[in-house]
Amino acid sequence: MATISLHKRENALAQSKKQLEILSNGIFKSGELPTFKTKLAETGQFPLKAKTLEILQINLGYMCNQVCEHCHVDAGPDRKEIMTQDTMQQCLEVIKTTDAHTLDLTGGAPEMNPNFKWFVEEAAKAGIKDFIVRSNLTIITANKKYHDLPEFFKKHNIHVVSSMPHWTRGKTDKQRGDGVFDASIKALKMLNDVGYGMPNSTLKLDLVYNPSGAFLPGNQASMEKDFKKALIEDFNIQFHHLFAITNLPISRFLDYLMASDNYEDYMYALVEAYNPLAVQNLMCTNTLSVSWDGFLYDCDFNQMLELPVNSKIKHISEYNAALLENRTIITSQHCFGCTAGAGSSCQGTVA
Amino acid sequence: MQKTYYDPADLRKFGKISEWSEELGDKFFEYYGKVFEEGALTAREKALIALAVAHTEQCPYCIDAYTKDTLQRGVTKEEMMEAIHVGAAIKSGATLVHGVQMMNKVNKLDG
Numbered sequence: 001m002a003t004i005s006l007h008k009r010e011n012a013l014a015q016s017k018k019q020l021e022i023l024s025n026g027i028f029k030s031g032e033l034p035t036f037k038t039k040l041a042e043t044g045q046f047p048l049k050a051k052t053l054e055i056l057q058i059n060l061g062y063m064c065n066q067v068c069e070h071c072h073v074d075a076g077p078d079r080k081e082i083m084t085q086d087t088m089q090q091c092l093e094v095i096k097t098t099d100a101h102t103l104d105l106t107g108g109a110p111e112m113n114p115n116f117k118w119f120v121e122e123a124a125k126a127g128i129k130d131f132i133v134r135s136n137l138t139i140i141t142a143n144k145k146y147h148d149l150p151e152f153f154k155k156h157n158i159h160v161v162s163s164m165p166h167w168t169r170g171k172t173d174k175q176r177g178d179g180v181f182d183a184s185i186k187a188l189k190m191l192n193d194v195g196y197g198m199p200n201s202t203l204k205l206d207l208v209y210n211p212s213g214a215f216l217p218g219n220q221a222s223m224e225k226d227f228k229k230a231l232i233e234d235f236n237i238q239f240h241h242l243f244a245i246t247n248l249p250i251s252r253f254l255d256y257l258m259a260s261d262n263y264e265d266y267m268y269a270l271v272e273a274y275n276p277l278a279v280q281n282l283m284c285t286n287t288l289s290v291s292w293d294g295f296l297y298d299c300d301f302n303q304m305l306e307l308p309v310n311s312k313i314k315h316i317s318e319y320n321a322a323l324l325e326n327r328t329i330i331t332s333q334h335c336f337g338c339t340a341g342a343g344s345s346c347q348g349t350v351a
Numbered sequence: 352m353q354k355t356y357y358d359p360a361d362l363r364k365f366g367k368i369s370e371w372s373e374e375l376g377d378k379f380f381e382y383y384g385k386v387f388e389e390g391a392l393t394a395r396e397k398a399l400i401a402l403a404v405a406h407t408e409q410c411p412y413c414i415d416a417y418t419k420d421t422l423q424r425g426v427t428k429e430e431m432m433e434a435i436h437v438g439a440a441i442k443s444g445a446t447l448v449h450g451v452q453m454m455n456k457v458n459k460l461d462g
Contacts, residue, residue: 168427211423218424222395226425268363 003067003177005076006252013255014074016306022254023333027264033271036335043276048329050298053321054286057104057300057346058083058091060113061292065142068163068176070210070253072304075108082112083292087316088119090294094319095126102130104287104346106300109139111149124156131158134208134346137187138180150194159204160196161243161346162188165212167230175212188237197239206241208348214262216269216340217244220349243348246270248301248337270336278343281350284329290316298329300346305334362412395424402431403438 006014013019027033040046061082064075095103103123110116110133120131133153140149153160164184165175172181188205191197197205207227211217224242231237247253249266257263288309289297294316297303307330308314313323343350369376387397398421405413421431 166425166427171427209425213422215419215422219394222389222393223425226395272363 003076004078005067005074006255007074008076008078011255013251013258016304019250019254020305020307020332022258022263023249027267028333033267036331036333036339039271039274039276039336039339040279040331043279045276045279048279048282048285048331050325050327050329051285052325053098053100053288055102055104055283055288056091056095056098056100056290057106057287058290059106059292059300059303060108060110060116060119062108063112064108064136065112065139066109066136066177066180068252069212070175070247070256072248072251072253072301073108074251074304079108081292082114083294085115085118087292087294088115088122090317091290092119092122092126094316095123095128098319098321100288102132103128104132104134106134109136111135111139111146117152120152120156120158131156132161132346133158135160135162136176137162137164138183140187140190141183147190150190150196153191153196154194154203157203159206160191161206161208163210164207164227165210167227167234171212185235185237188231188239189235192238197237199238205239206243207239208243208245210245210247214257214260214266216246216273217344220244220342241348243346244342244344245346245348246337246340246344248334250301250334251304267333267336270340273340274336275339275341275343275351278339278341278351281343281345282329282335282338283345283347283350284338287346288324296324301334301337302330305332307332357411359411359415362415365412395421395426398424399426399430399434403434406435407438407442 028035037046040048059073062073062075062079063077063082064071064073064079065077067076105116105120107113113119123131135149139146141147162184163176164172166172169181172184173179188197191205194203195201196203209217209223209227217223220242223244227242228239231239249257249263249270254263257266284298284302287299289300289303291297291303295303295314296309296311296316296319297307298309302308309324309327310330311324311327313320338344341349366380369380387394387401392400398417401413402417402421405417418431
């Protein structure tokens with residue numbers, strides 16, 4: 001697997017424009033497959049509109065200690081885009097006034113932002129009750145300075161959501177890098193030790209499964225059962241829920257689909273699995289995604305494709321809830337990834 | 352006219368068999384769907400059986416379909432290969448057990 005980002009490799013697909021071209025041309029331009037807009041329109045759901053903001057998802061930077069094969073962020077140790085304390089301060093001003101109940105911190109590895117802890121503490125003071133941190137787990141064991149993260153998460157009652165592509169070493173390491181499985185198991189044990197993921201514990205620990213290749217995720221409930229059985233039997237590890245998430249055809253996963261000649265079949269699978277019922281609960285309708293430099297997007301995927309919100313308000317410093325509500329969500333063919341089957345969001349299935 | 356008997360793209364068109372015989376096609380797909388639902392066996396177990404049978408039937412469409420289906424269910428490569436060996440063992444066993452018939456015949460004709 002690659003150990004540097006597409007960005008660093010100067011791969012053409014590091015450019016969002018190139019990715020959007022692929023997603024708009026070929027089988028979609030020829031009419032072989034319907035576009036996302038066409039499918040939305042079939043059930044009278046176009047244009048897709050934003051509802052009341054519930055979740056503010058902030059990307060604290062693209063730096064990560066891992067270089068996962070399918071990362072939609074193209075994150076890695078070589079990415080230097082990190083949210084500054086000034087931009088965090090602008091986010092805090094919004095947090096003080098917004099009705100959004102959840103602050104969802106993502107990256108890269110959000111914990112690698114040098115002001116991560118400060119930001120969480122200030123956001124807690126500003127009234128945020130529900131925190132989500134999307135932790136890659138291995139960061140907890142990567143360096144001594146991160147070993148206290150489980151205690152820090154516990155102190156702020158942070159909901160920890162972690163990627164875990166499989167309960168076996170081989171499949172996990174193939175997708176996320178050599179040694180990731182063992183480090184993740186160690187980190188999960190550390191989280192269990194402070195109470196995370198234990199039955200009836202209020203310290204929520206959920207895992208995210210995304211397929212290791214060019215196929216869609218299976219049934220979330222069945223996968224959860226299999227994960228729980230394997231992790232408890234093999235490692236005595238407990239967690240609460242498993243979120244089954246579909247890989248979106250962008251960035252490194254798109255690069256993989258193209259290089260392995262799976263792109264067309266994968267898009268067919270996504271379009272065939274289109275579920276109009278999943279549209280109502282898409283995360284872009286109640287979430288706002290803030291990039292490391294403070295710009296606003298409908299979701300983390302649109303952020304990576306550099307498709308900003310369709311609003312006069314473009315930056316967190318100009319935030320205005322009334323002007324952002326009911327905005328038209330920007331869509332393209334990558335959105336089929338969130339409407340396939342039972343749907344897919346940062347919280348798992350939606351339909 | 353295509354130059355080969357099998358085209359991977361034809362798998363996507365499987366549903367079209369109903370167009371020339373709607374009632375039978377619909378009944379088949381309803382039955383097919385029902386068979387693979389969770390039951391006394393899990394859907395995962397059924398998918399592994401289907402993968403093994405796909406190989407003994409040597410149906411390339413079924414092999415494509417159930418390789419993907421088992422992957423989607425989190426089945427590992429080791430489990431998939433073991434399932435195929437079950438199919439292969441039955442196939443070879445079925446061949447070899449007929450050896451008894453051959454032995455019986457030899458014993459009768461030349462015993």
